[in-house]
Amino acid sequence: MIDPVLASRFQFALTTIVHIIFPVMSMGLAPFLIYFTWKDIRGGDPVYEQLRRFWTKIFAVSFVVGTVTGIVLEFEFGTNFAAFSTTAGELFGGPLAIEGMMAFMLEATFLGIFVFGRERVSDRLYMVSSLAVGVGTWLSAVWILIANSWMQMPRGYELVTENGQEVVRLVDPVAAYLTPRFGYMYVHMQNAAVESVALFMAGVSAYYVYRHHVWGYKTANIAFWQKTLKISLVALLITAPLQVLQGDLYARHVYETQPQKFAAMEAVWDTESYVPEYLFAIPTDLSQLTDPRAKELFGIGIPGGASWLASGGDATAEIRGLNTFETEAPPVAIVFWSFRAMVGMGFWFILLAFWGGYRWYTGELFKDGLLHKALMGSSLLGFVAVELGWVVTEVGRQPWVIQGVLKTSDGVSPGLTGNEALVTLVGFVGVYAAILTLYTYVVARILRGGPPDREALDAVDDRDAPTAGVPGDD
Amino acid sequence: MTSESVELLASGPLFGLPLPTLWFGLVFALLGTFLFLDGFDFGAGAIFATLDDAGEREAVLSAIGPFWDGNEVWLVVFGGALFAAFPSVYAGLFSRHYLLMFGILGALILRGLAPEMYEQRHDARWQRWWGRSFVAGSVLAPFLLGVFAGNWLVGAPRSATPIGVLVGVDVTVLTVVSGAAFLQLKARDALPEWVTQIGVGAVVVYLLGVVATLGALAVRLPAGVDALLSAPVLAAVVGSVVLGAVYVVALRRRSDVVALAAAAGLTYALIAVVAVLMYPMIDPAAGVTVGDAIVSTLPLNLMSVGAALLLPLVATYFAVLYSAFSGPIAAEEAY
Numbered sequence: 001m002i003d004p005v006l007a008s009r010f011q012f013a014l015t016t017i018v019h020i021i022f023p024v025m026s027m028g029l030a031p032f033l034i035y036f037t038w039k040d041i042r043g044g045d046p047v048y049e050q051l052r053r054f055w056t057k058i059f060a061v062s063f064v065v066g067t068v069t070g071i072v073l074e075f076e077f078g079t080n081f082a083a084f085s086t087t088a089g090e091l092f093g094g095p096l097a098i099e100g101m102m103a104f105m106l107e108a109t110f111l112g113i114f115v116f117g118r119e120r121v122s123d124r125l126y127m128v129s130s131l132a133v134g135v136g137t138w139l140s141a142v143w144i145l146i147a148n149s150w151m152q153m154p155r156g157y158e159l160v161t162e163n164g165q166e167v168v169r170l171v172d173p174v175a176a177y178l179t180p181r182f183g184y185m186y187v188h189m190q191n192a193a194v195e196s197v198a199l200f201m202a203g204v205s206a207y208y209v210y211r212h213h214v215w216g217y218k219t220a221n222i223a224f225w226q227k228t229l230k231i232s233l234v235a236l237l238i239t240a241p242l243q244v245l246q247g248d249l250y251a252r253h254v255y256e257t258q259p260q261k262f263a264a265m266e267a268v269w270d271t272e273s274y275v276p277e278y279l280f281a282i283p284t285d286l287s288q289l290t291d292p293r294a295k296e297l298f299g300i301g302i303p304g305g306a307s308w309l310a311s312g313g314d315a316t317a318e319i320r321g322l323n324t325f326e327t328e329a330p331p332v333a334i335v336f337w338s339f340r341a342m343v344g345m346g347f348w349f350i351l352l353a354f355w356g357g358y359r360w361y362t363g364e365l366f367k368d369g370l371l372h373k374a375l376m377g378s379s380l381l382g383f384v385a386v387e388l389g390w391v392v393t394e395v396g397r398q399p400w401v402i403q404g405v406l407k408t409s410d411g412v413s414p415g416l417t418g419n420e421a422l423v424t425l426v427g428f429v430g431v432y433a434a435i436l437t438l439y440t441y442v443v444a445r446i447l448r449g450g451p452p453d454r455e456a457l458d459a460v461d462d463r464d465a466p467t468a469g470v471p472g473d474d
Numbered sequence: 475m476t477s478e479s480v481e482l483l484a485s486g487p488l489f490g491l492p493l494p495t496l497w498f499g500l501v502f503a504l505l506g507t508f509l510f511l512d513g514f515d516f517g518a519g520a521i522f523a524t525l526d527d528a529g530e531r532e533a534v535l536s537a538i539g540p541f542w543d544g545n546e547v548w549l550v551v552f553g554g555a556l557f558a559a560f561p562s563v564y565a566g567l568f569s570r571h572y573l574l575m576f577g578i579l580g581a582l583i584l585r586g587l588a589p590e591m592y593e594q595r596h597d598a599r600w601q602r603w604w605g606r607s608f609v610a611g612s613v614l615a616p617f618l619l620g621v622f623a624g625n626w627l628v629g630a631p632r633s634a635t636p637i638g639v640l641v642g643v644d645v646t647v648l649t650v651v652s653g654a655a656f657l658q659l660k661a662r663d664a665l666p667e668w669v670t671q672i673g674v675g676a677v678v679v680y681l682l683g684v685v686a687t688l689g690a691l692a693v694r695l696p697a698g699v700d701a702l703l704s705a706p707v708l709a710a711v712v713g714s715v716v717l718g719a720v721y722v723v724a725l726r727r728r729s730d731v732v733a734l735a736a737a738a739g740l741t742y743a744l745i746a747v748v749a750v751l752m753y754p755m756i757d758p759a760a761g762v763t764v765g766d767a768i769v770s771t772l773p774l775n776l777m778s779v780g781a782a783l784l785l786p787l788v789a790t791y792f793a794v795l796y797s798a799f800s801g802p803i804a805a806e807e808a809y
């Protein structure tokens with residue numbers, strides 16, 4: 001029989017990993033859609049109407065799938081992590097409830113107007129709706145990350161015993177809800193969302209631009225795709241360098257507040273100073289795969305690099321080793337490699353942004369086939385990097401569900417049987433695989449269908465026919 | 475926030491209000507709001523099953539298109555409020571009804587995805603299957619939610635109980651009552667006459683179902699018949715019969731808004747009966763009262779301020795949304 005703790009952890013990991021894709025899409029698209037709506041309403045270049053309509057379709061589908069997968073996460077705190085919910089509910093439940101009332105409601109109600117109401121409401125209300133949807137998606141992340149950052153860096157509480165059980169009691173709301181961690185996480189997450197969507201847009205538009213300009217296939221809406229490529233490159237030029245610079249500060253904050261996680265990120269077992277920043281490490285045999293530096297066969301590192309990063313400039317700074325903590329280490333290999341892959345991609349995105357920016361400057365943006373191919377190949381990497389970042393954050397804090405306060409294994413529902421947990425885990429593997437397949441299929445269809453033709457838009461008089469949420473008839 | 479204001483918020487309930495009881499009421503009011511608002515979407519999904527014509531089916535989907543996402547958020551808000559105010563109840567209830575909760579989630583996933591998928595392609599096979607999924611999700615979600623509410627009330631430790639099944643059927647039929655009124659309001663010209671008949675039939679079945687459920691509760695509840703003879707329960711039952719009559723007349727006369735309002739009244743009356751019968755317990759299965767389960771004063775006060783500020787705002791969003799789409803919605807308008 002399977003262990004209910006393990007099954008619950010797998011299930012939560014699976015449902016989060018799949019869910020996060022859709023809010024990243026919504027949060028990342030939101031500023032673009034506000035911009036497109038603004039330009040469309042002000043008139044001028046009709047390409048902005050195409051841009052608004054086209055990317056709204058992707059947003060609408062992502063939002064629906066995000067809603068159904070997000071409700072699952074809220075419920076899982078009660079079903080699978082009842083002990084955690086009882087212990088920390090006083091502090092943790094509030095942000096979730098406010099998220100629903102303040103953010104999710106705003107987003108969901110105004111999305112109805114934004115998707116279906118262009119011809120029904122005034123320009124002003126339509127603009128307000130696009131802003132409300134965007135603000136709603138960004139506020140959602142505020143409250144979710146307030147809850148999550150408290151788990152990473154718990155403050156403003158005391159532990160009391162109630163009915164024989166230790167529970168968290170809120171004593172200082174400002175300290176509890178506005179941790180420095182929240183600031184680091186929020187900037188990192190939102191910037192990642194915009195960067196991921198910019199990469200996605202760049203990859204898709206590069207495909208059409210490549211076909212048109214390099215291969216010579218005539219593409220009907222080439223102006224639309226050229227515009228998309230340029231806009232996404234601008235977004236990438238802003239977000240990609242910011243992400244790496246801010247990520248560096250964030251990592252330093254982790255070193256100060258979650259030293260065990262930082263040690264896992266660098267796979268440091270014994271406390272050392274002048275720790276190299278390993279770019280790469282291979283263990284002596286496969287049984288050591290879970291720990292790339294325990295019996296190191298081969299590694300490439302920058303001398304003093306990790307110490308330098310952790311301390312903000314001191315290559316001799318000490319890093320506390322995993323062996324010195326009372327609790328067992330998190331799965332080191334997962335954290336170590338996820339961190340490296342994420343950071344590596346972060347630098348690659350900067351390179352792509354500068355490469356594209358340079359070609360734009362030299363007037364060869366639409367001609368550089370190699371750049372187009374690089375963008376196409378990278379179109380989903382932003383999402384991959386986001387996933388890896390969350391793996392570092394969430395796996396890295398194990399065995400704690402609330403850092404230093406409650407272990408994950410003590411947070412699982414006490415009455416949960418292994419069979420129950422297994423049934424729902426297997427169910428979710430199937431259902432979430434189906435959801436991902438369907439989502440991919442639908443988004444691919446929308447991308448293949450391309451934007452609505454300008455001629456067709458002109459023919460639309462008082463009807464909002466081909467916009468909302470779906471492509472036109474077959 | 476200064477430390478004085480924190481001390482003030484921690485010193486006692488705001489304005490001396492009976493906040494635990496108010497939050498108990500709010501939790502059920504939010505559940506009722508979800509069951510009414512998403513209820514007419516569910517009901518529309520059930521009625522969808524009786525329509526073969528592609529145009530009629532489109533009309534149903536267009537009618538709920540702009541609204542259902544906002545409606546469904548009330549479930550999240552209900553869950554959040556229960557979690558925030560009564561975390562141990564949230565944890566106890568949800569983990570005890572483990573498989574039932576996942577059944578509800580599965581049904582909601584199916585119901586949420588199906589209309590979106592249905593509209594993606596226009597070939598018959600694809601639409602037939604997604605149409606079926608839409609109907610299955612729309613019927614299963616309220617049924618399982620009703621089972622959950624019934625189990626909660628009688629303190630059932632496991633997922634399938636006779637009372638739970640009875641309440642599940644009641645809630646499902648009630649969503650058809652709401653759905654018929656909503657469709658008549660939003661898509662009257664596109665739909666056949668029998669949608670009205672379905673609504674009328676459903677309200678009769680619903681009232682009979684409530685009587686049967688109350689009879690079963692008289693046997694099952696510890697306070698028995700006495701609990702059912704209390705003034706609020708009697709008022710809710712009599713009120714439901716009156717609302718049922720108003721609904722039938724209004725639906726026949728095509729006073730659609732009145733019919734929909736009557737359906738809302740029926741939903742809140744049902745939830746009120748559940749809440750009244752349960753109070754002062756909030757988790758009868760664990761013998762936990764509202765006073766036992768409430769969070770401490772500081773977060774309770776903070777949450778109360780938050781809810782008092784935000785819920786009127788949310789009501790405004792809904793007013794804007796529903797007025798933007800007031801009147802009938804043409805099938806080709808939405809999609």
